[in-house]
Amino acid sequence: MELGRSHLAAGMFLTAALGLLAVCPAEAARSIAYTRQAFHGVTAHVVTVNLNDPRIRVSIGLPRRGIGHSETFAALMHRHQPAAAITGTFFSTDSLLPVGDIVTSGRRVYSGPAGAGFCVASDNTTAIRARRYGRTVNLRGFETALCTGPTLLRNGANALYPRAEGYRDPSLWALRPRAAVGRTRHNKLVMAAVPQAIHLSRMRSIMKALGCVDALGLDGGSSTAFYAGGRMRVRPGRRLTNVLTVSIAEKPAAMVTARLNRERDVRLAALQHKRRPAMDAASLALATIGAR
Numbered sequence: 001m002e003l004g005r006s007h008l009a010a011g012m013f014l015t016a017a018l019g020l021l022a023v024c025p026a027e028a029a030r031s032i033a034y035t036r037q038a039f040h041g042v043t044a045h046v047v048t049v050n051l052n053d054p055r056i057r058v059s060i061g062l063p064r065r066g067i068g069h070s071e072t073f074a075a076l077m078h079r080h081q082p083a084a085a086i087t088g089t090f091f092s093t094d095s096l097l098p099v100g101d102i103v104t105s106g107r108r109v110y111s112g113p114a115g116a117g118f119c120v121a122s123d124n125t126t127a128i129r130a131r132r133y134g135r136t137v138n139l140r141g142f143e144t145a146l147c148t149g150p151t152l153l154r155n156g157a158n159a160l161y162p163r164a165e166g167y168r169d170p171s172l173w174a175l176r177p178r179a180a181v182g183r184t185r186h187n188k189l190v191m192a193a194v195p196q197a198i199h200l201s202r203m204r205s206i207m208k209a210l211g212c213v214d215a216l217g218l219d220g221g222s223s224t225a226f227y228a229g230g231r232m233r234v235r236p237g238r239r240l241t242n243v244l245t246v247s248i249a250e251k252p253a254a255m256v257t258a259r260l261n262r263e264r265d266v267r268l269a270a271l272q273h274k275r276r277p278a279m280d281a282a283s284l285a286l287a288t289i290g291a292r
Contacts, residue, residue, distance in 0.1 A: 031056055032083050032246060034228035039206050042196055045226045045233045046210060047084040047246070049189040051124040052260060054252030058120045058144050058189065060104045061085060061243040067110045070096050070239035073225045074232070080245055085227040086191040087179045088242035089115055089148035090219045096241050100147025103139050111136070114166050115147030118181050118216050118244075123255040126183045128154070128214045133166020146244055152180060152204040152215040160204050177224040177234075178203040181244060182212030190215075191244065193226035195234045218244070 031053035035046050049056060061080040063071035077085060089112075090099040100115030101108060106122070117129035119142040131137040131147070139145045150162040150172065162172050175197035182190045190210050194203065200217060207215035222237030 029083070029248065032228075032248070034084065034233075037210075039209060042194055042198055042202065042206070044206055044210075045193045045195075045228065047086075047191045047226075047228050048210075049084070049191075049246050051120075051126065051187045051189055052256070054124075054256035054260070055249050056124060056256075057247045057249050057253070058124070059245050059247065060088065060102055060144060060146060061245045062102075062104070062109070063241060067098070067102070067241075068096050070241050072239050073227070073236050073243070076240060076243055077227050077232070080243075080247075082227065082245035082247045084191065084229075084246045085225070085243045086181065086193060087219045087223050087225045087236065087240065088244050089146055090223075091241040093238075098242055100149070101137060101139060101145065102147070102242060103142055103145035106143050108139060108145075112147060115149045116151050116165070116216055117142075117145045117147045118183075119145040120189075121255075122253065123259040124253070125187060125259070126189065128183075128216070130154075131165075146181075146242075148181070148216050148218050150200070150217050152200070152207055152217055153182065153212055154214055156208075156213045158204065160200060162200070171221060172200060175199060176221045178220045179218040179224050179226070180207050180215050181218055182207045182210070182215030184211045185213055189246070191226075191246075193224055193234045195224060 031050035033048045037044050037046055061076050063069040064079065091097060098110055098112050100112040101117065102110040113134050116131055117137050117139055119127045119129055119139060121141065122143045129137045129139060137147060150165050150167050151159040153159055177195050178198055179193040180203050184190065190212050192206060192210060203217065223240060224234055225236040225240060226234035
């Protein structure tokens with residue numbers, strides 16, 4: 001009987017943890033955590049997002065007139081109304097065209113020549129799609145994707161080799177404000193901005209300290225922008241052409257809920273398999289007692 005109760009309690013815990021979290025706006029709001037963190041004299045503005053929350057949506061905020069145009073960061077925030085946002089990918093200050101590909105609502109709205117893809121599927125799982133400069137990167141099947149860089153971390157290891165990815169701008173090696181996006185092993189999205197002038201290698205170290213296994217640089221310098229908790233945390237010095245946004249939807253996404261349920265079933269099956277020998281032994285003992 002005690003084994004049965006323990007098994008039921010574990011199953012109820014897993015169900016709550018994996019299938020029923022974030023079913024109300026208050027819970028969803030707690031899935032987006034803003035902090036200011038110090039790293040050896042450097043302050044970083046950080047948002048950590050629980051992508052296992054079915055109400056969380058990650059998207060790209062574009063100017064009112066679309067690709068090839070710009071807008072103030074304040075206007076972008078006013079129109080898109082995100083819970084959090086950060087600078088997007090690099091863009092030409094002459095043409096205002098992005099450097100990397102952009103996918104929003106499952107549709108590729110722009111194709112650029114550079115940048116690894118930070119991708120989010122409709123079930124809120126994430127992936128990094130590497131590319132060589134000038135080559136097309138496969139972004140099929142993703143709800144949201146932003147090609148940016150250079151790559152800072154890959155599988156938890158240093159991956160900062162800008163020239164190998166086709167980056168030549170000298171400012172990448174200079175001291176300047178920085179922004180980055182990354183993901184953790186536990187399906188959390190991390191957005192961080194440092195308004196102080198630092199090197200890319202320092203930004204890489206900060207993203208690793210924040211628990212990221214994969215991380216990509218975002219546009220920085222005077223384009224560095226960060227919004228969280230209803231406030232502008234870092235104001236850019238220029239108009240922007242794209243931003244990465246996180247918002248809270250009114251209804252949970254069915255694809256996310258379905259994934260959580262599958263993961264719950266897998267864990268329950270594993271738990272049952274682990275407990276089966278003990279339960280079989282208990283059954284055998286009962287049968288032996290009964291035979292006496």
